[in-house]
Amino acid sequence: MSVQPQSVSPLGPIGVEAALKAASDPSFTPRATFQQEFAIPGRVAVISGGNRGLGLEMAEMLAEGGAIVYCLDLPSQPGQEWIATQKYVERLGIQGARLEYRSVDVTEQEVVWKVVDEIASKEGRMDVCICAAGILHGADALEYPAKDFQKVMSVNVNGVLYTAQAAGRQMVKFGTPGSIILIASMSGTITNKDHAWIAYNTSKSAVLQMARSMACELGPKKIRVNSVSPGYIYTSMTAAYLNTQPQLLDKWSGLNPIGRIGRPDELRGVAAWLASDASTFCTGSDIIVDGGHTAW
């Protein structure tokens, strides 16, 4: 008797199971499924912090996979980078894929819920949520002003929860199995050497545990929740440091075995995997993508 679960992939049978079927059933035509396993045609995604940086990079990647992607961010109108990316997606001509923008402050729970409700109602589904909105602020631990600490926690913890809730509620409402990806940081696991980022680091640890807790609650509802923890990647967030303290580039680069900082496009693969059916057995995990920073 086999205790092997039925194939979960809508493409099933795939891989070795397909090979064995082909061996025993001459009418079964061999076909490579690799690219389709990662494709997400027609799926609907929301990405907070999607106006720029890591959020926008992952938004463009999901659109290349065939998704309809709504970027949520603070400015009333999206920036030049976002507009150029939207036009680029248009020019790619991938059937059904497009980028949309909505101005939302993720710290306002009711607003986030309402905007994501409107998106899901319009599109008739909700499949993927990436919570990438975040802020970085530094101050000495013993002097950290309450107001600043609360601000960091409000965006990086509350805002992540509200966005994940907003999407999760729609996934349940429309009965779509979903994938929620919380962008944490290696700073949730280690302390950045020589940086007084206690609020940021604390907030990112909270995100790691939020992903695990949500994953356990939402597993029975067919919603997977994972976190991704990037290392140092060049975006506006880190440019604020790297552009004003040029010696930091060598220092940060020397803190991982690859010997350089990362690029936003180096998160495309992990986000594609987590958003797609290629990762159907992964939930409650933190995937560290840091060039080996935390391996040392």
Ligand SMILES: NC(=O)c1ccc[n+]([C@@H]2O[C@H](COP(=O)([O-])OP(=O)(O)OC[C@H]3O[C@@H](n4cnc5c(N)ncnc54)[C@H](O)[C@@H]3O)[C@@H](O)[C@H]2O)c1
């Ligand atoms: N760049 C890195 O090295 C790095 C490393 C680890 C983790 N991260 C995390 O990745 C995520 C994306 O960061 P990034 O590097 O792209 O920085 P970024 O500053 O380019 O992007 C962050 C985005 O979040 C938006 N945002 C901030 N507050 C918001 C709010 N209240 N409501 C809605 N949107 C808001 C900003 O407007 C911005 O567009 C963050 O959570 C960050 O902590 C970044």
